[in-house]
Amino acid sequence: MNFNTDWLYIVLTIVVFAVLWLIVKGVEHFER
């Protein structure tokens, strides 16, 4: 149970930072 939950939170961390990374890319695109 906890092992699965651990993976859930690891994936959630990666997803949130990926979204932030995409915002940076989006802003760069907007700049050009």
Place this chain on the structure above:
Amino acid sequence: MSSAAAGWLQFGLLVAALAVCYVPLGNFIAHIFTTDKDWKIERWIYKLMGINRGADQKWSVYVRSILAFSAVSVLFLYGLQRVQDHLLLSEHMSAVPPDTAWNTAASFVTNTNWQNYAGESTMGYVVQMTGLTVQQFLSAAVGLSVAIAMIRGFMRSRTDKLGNFWVDFTRASIRLLLPIAVIGAIILVANGAIENFHSYATYTTLSGGHQTIPGGPVASMEPIKDLGNNGGGFFNTNSAHPFESPNPWTSWFEIFLLLVIPFATPRAFGKMVKDNKQGYALLAVMAVIWLLAVGGISFFEAHYGLGGATAAHLAHGAAEGTETRFGTSGCSLFAASTTVTSTGAVNCFHDSLTPFGGGIALFDMALGEIAPGGIGAGMYGLLILAIVTVFVAGLMVGRTPEYLGKKIRPVEMKYAALYFLVLPVAILTAAGLSIGTHQGQNAIFNPGPHGLTEVMYAFTSMANNNGSAFAGLGSAAMWYQTLGGIVMLIGRFAPEIFALGLAGSLARQQPVPASAGTLSTKTPLFVGMVVAVVLVLVGLTYFPALALGPFAEGLH
């Protein structure tokens, strides 16, 4: 000495101490980030980490460095808590549950320090020292680095480079935070704060009951908790615990620590842009809002009848939930100072503040914490507000919108608008989802306006990376742990992306000389306009939620 006299004395000494530190500390901060000379220990760190210290970074590279570092930090801190039961000095504590561990990891990496756990019964000494305290240094250094990069946007021209994040971050940690924190820890130990690795001891009290006395490396965590505007205490009751803050003097000292760097940063700004009067103007904005917050909360906590708190009638002040060693005046000064910065440490129970007192604390955080704000975060937030003010003033009186020789064009205003929209969207969406779903409703224990205030306070505190808790809300429920973690990460890093994007845009510009059409940004008129823009912007954004929460409760 009466409570009122003690309050005025504390306040007067605090203002005097901050005034004394303004110039030397501000100059020192400016020197740290403008000198070319590295310390030997810094060179070792660069070598060890493979950092090319001479490489200037574009804004997007700077912000990506922050994101990469923070993502790794969240995962490391999460893992450390999850294996706590295998670590030394864990005081026989089990692994931190996954949802609490993730919320805590997001919380400490984002400088929020929202705590859904009681430190003394959840975290062992190694996690407190090597996980939480380390992040209190690093997250503060990240915030200051962003502010410095933002200032470079004004200093530089015809470049897209804002400095090197790794160098700024290392210098902020080594030269500024660490030395002050060490001195602060020695002062706290000398005044009775504990610093040990003793196992918890259980004693039998005179009445035959049992009491557990915790130990721990508390004094070494305490200064950076305040200095770095973190706020996460070693113990559940934070700075109301006598092992964290043993007496009224240490309480005063902690308030001083949480204000000293944010209030000195405008001086660093003035020094770096070579116009100290610009720094004084921003300092004045910060001071006016801080004074309004301190005065407002102190007034409502002292004049209990206006706040409607009934228990206060018996205690000659809104004393319920107040630590008696500090009194209502000490609580008010701390509550105002911790919520106008992004600290979130508490020395009294904010849920027990009078409705209007608590409403001001909530409003303070909704201001985006720019007065003086969190370490670095207050400075870049206020600079963006100054840009908005210049633009609004330009529209009103037909002046050219310029700030420090940089034109405020539509592109800069788009960055500023995005910066200001992120937090209300995160807060109001999360609060709306919590109120509108069973998962969120199940953890709201107080009905009516007070329950709404608790939900609003929680998400406002998390999104603004404050971390103070109104309490009364079952925020340890998985819903609030997970949603809160997401809100903290978005609330910290999305505004930093737009702030650095704006800085990059400013750095690329060729400065224009001031003309007769340029609005002066170092006059009392400009200070008043910035304060007005801050209050109107926040007032319009949060007024419906504030009206249904603290105002409705206070006027009932």
